[in-house]
Amino acid sequence: MLQAIGLTSTSRPAAPPVVDDLTFEARPGTVTALLGEPGSGKTTALRLMLELEPGRGVTYFRGRPLHRIAHPGREVGVLLGDVPGNPSRTVRNQLRMLCAAAGVPASRADTMLEVVGIAGLRDQRLGSLSLGMERRVALASALLADPCTLLLDEPAAGLSPRERGWLHALLRGHASLGGAVLFTTDDAKEAARSADRVVSIEAGRLVADQDAAEFARTRLRPRVAVRTPHAARLADVLGREARAAQRAVEVVEESGSRLSVYGSNCAEVGEAAFRHGVLVHQLADETGAAGAAVSPLPHARAEAAAGAGAGAGAGAVQGRAAVAPAAGPERSRPRHSRARRPDSAVRRVGGPLRPLRYELLRVFGTATPVLTAALVITASVLTTLVLARAGHTPQNRLLAAWPELLPLPPAALGAGLLGALAFGEEYRYPALAADRGTVPRRMGLLTTKLGVGAALALLLGAAAVTADAAALALVFDSGPLRTPAEWFSPAVSWAGLLIGCSWAGVLASGVFRSATAGLAAVLAVPVMVVPLVRRILEGPSAYPATGLAARLRGLTWGQWPPEVDRVLLGALRLMAQPVGTALVLSLTVLLCAYGFTGLRSRIRW
Known part of the structure; x- marks a missing residue:
């Protein structure tokens, strides 16, 4: 059961709150419509329930507020606004990524594509879908984890009558299995036809909470729809007979x-x-909003059109069978038994690999990593050839394609960009349907993003160096290249630079909720932080830190291998440079800021 108690949005200056002390409930096994005119606060009310909007009040989902539910995506399926997803991502990749986020098998994506009837569009890009197909993808996303409660904001807006009938049949099927469905609408006739209960609000306040039959009787105005080639003559006849019988009959020519x-x-x-x-060509009973203008298109009620009613009933049965194929006995239970909905029978995939599956599917669901790598390698090779042609560039900087004029080499910029997309894409295209813009960020997800970002940065750096060396050997016959006397420490420094740039992008995009801000933070390290560090480190040191590796070895009980000394020397050499010190300082600040802004989120993995 969904219980909304005292929902009140934060009031704006010199204006009343959009939602004011709203209290109602959506019972399991029923479809509830939240009815109101545009601007009445319906969407704000849903956002308050999902804790995406500041305000007061509490919403209980089967007795628990959302922030106390360990996996909200398994409890609540949400549709707010457009389909959340990168337009270049395919429908199947989007759903598979959401499966990993919800902790259900990836095969569930194909199952839900069959349920919503778009299995043939699985390889289509999200940006190429029509409005109706987008709504089907959004419904598939909301139903992936088989949630008990569905919260849908204007799910039928812009859909054709046929698609609306399919949608409401699917919602009816979900409710028949014991789930609670709450959808918003501004169409009173749609609410009366499709819902079991109608909650009417106006200016954010509760106006009425009624059964659909009572709502239709008290809030809708019945009428008779007539189509005839002699409309004016029939209107005159009906008016004369009403006056003769002294009856109040109103005839309106549409x-x-x-x-x-x-x-x-x-x-x-x-x-x-x-x-x-x-x-007379048509004669049918209809209902319309009381006091409102009558729609020029007839919307016959189900009881007045037996064929339409039979079609909707068949659609409802089909929807029930598709949404939960394993719950056949549940459909034969009476309504009061269905209300006690058991836990979902969908198999769960948990454990520490769940964030890793999600992150890998998010990264490789689009061509962004491949395009970034191609651009970085091309820029790196061209820069290396120009530097080799000019001469006077150390070999380490030559292979890294890092001239003195550039703040960072192309590979480091590419690593920072891929890191910035780790959280930046989450906010631009919210991936988690139950949270819709609030990415649940716990240490498991952060660690996974940092680990995947570091792996991508190292692969990108290795590919860039390999391509640079191959280009030099091809163009100049290995003239600029010499066998280095020491390669391990420069390699560690190079890896540290790439990983540091990637982590700076990840943390900054998580703090500022933007990929652009994450990339800007990466560029700010050499442009702003490095000059500040150089100014601080200028001049001789009274107490030099030479021999630190040997003293660290003395603190251990055993003797570590010589390779550890090389790693330590490479790391210390990187940290001793202004760029390394600036990176360490920036990462420390960003990690602290992330802890204050991100880990306080109440919705978690």
């Missing part, structure tokens, strides 16, 4: 051949047309 008759019924209108010889 178009040249359509009439809406209020205060009468199909039998009376049909008998009057028969008596006066008026040809």
Whole structure:
């Protein structure tokens, strides 16, 4: 059961709150519509329930607030706004990534594509989908972990009548299995047709909380829809007969051949047309919003159109069978038994590898790493050839393609860019459907992003150096290259620079919630921090730190191998340089800032 108690948004200056003391509930086994005009606070109310909006009040999902649920994606399926995802990512890759985030098998993505009827679009890019197909992808994302509760914001907006019927049948099927469904709408007729209960709000306040039948009886205005080629004549006949019988009947001409008759019924209108010889093409009972303009398109109620009702019923049965194929016995239970919905039967995939699966699918779901590597290698090779042609460049800087004029070599910039996308892409294209913009960031996810970023940086750096050496050997016949007397320490320094730039991008994008800000933080290290460190380190030291590696060896019980000395010397050499000191300082500051801003998130892995 979903219980919203006292939801109140933070008030704006000189303006009342968008949502003010809103209290209602959505029961399991039912579909609840949150009805209100545009701007009435429906979306804000959903965001307050999901703790994405500052305010007061609490929402309980089966007795627990969202921040106390270990895996919110398995409890709540959410649809807010457009489909969250990089437009260049395919539909299947997007769902597989969300499967890893929710901790369910990757095969669940193909299952849900079959459920929502877009299995043939699995290889299509998200940016190429139509509105209706986007909504189906969003519903598949919301249903991946088989959540108990669905929160959907205007799910039928912009859809055709056929797609709306399919959507509401799917929601009805989810509710029939004991789930709670809450969707927002501004169409009173849609709420009456598709929901079991209608919660009406106005200006953020509760107006009514009614069963759908009671809502239709008290809040909707019944009418008779008539189509006839003699609309003016029939309107005159109905008006004269109403005046003669002293009955309150209102006849409204909607178009040249359509009439809406209020205060009468199909039998009376049909008998009057028969008596006066008026040809009638359509005669149906309808309901419309009380006091609102009547829609020019007929929306016959299910009980007035047996064929449409049968089609919707078949769709509902199909939706129930597709959403939970393993829960057949559950469908035969009475409504009060279905309300006690058991825990989901979907197999869970947990453990420490879950964040790793998610991050790998996020990174390699698009062509960004490949394009970045190709651009970096090309820029590195061209820079190396120019430096070799000019001469007077040390071999280490030559292989790294790092002239004195550039703040960082191309490989370090590429590593920083890939690191900045680790969190920056999460905020630009929210990947976790249950959180919709709030990325659950715990130490497991942070460690995974740092580890994957470091691995990508090392691979990128090795590819760049290899390509530079091959280009020099091809163009200049290995003239600029010499066998180095010491290669291990420069290699450690090179790896430290790449990993430091990648980690700076990861942490900065997590703190500032932007990939651009993450890349800017990487560039700020050599441009702003390095000059400051050089100014601090200028002048001789009264107490030099020479021999630190030997003293560290003396602190251990045993003797470590000589390779450890080389690693320590390489790391110390990097840290002794202004760039290394600036990187260490920047990473320390960013890690502390990340701890204050990110790890306080109440939604966690």
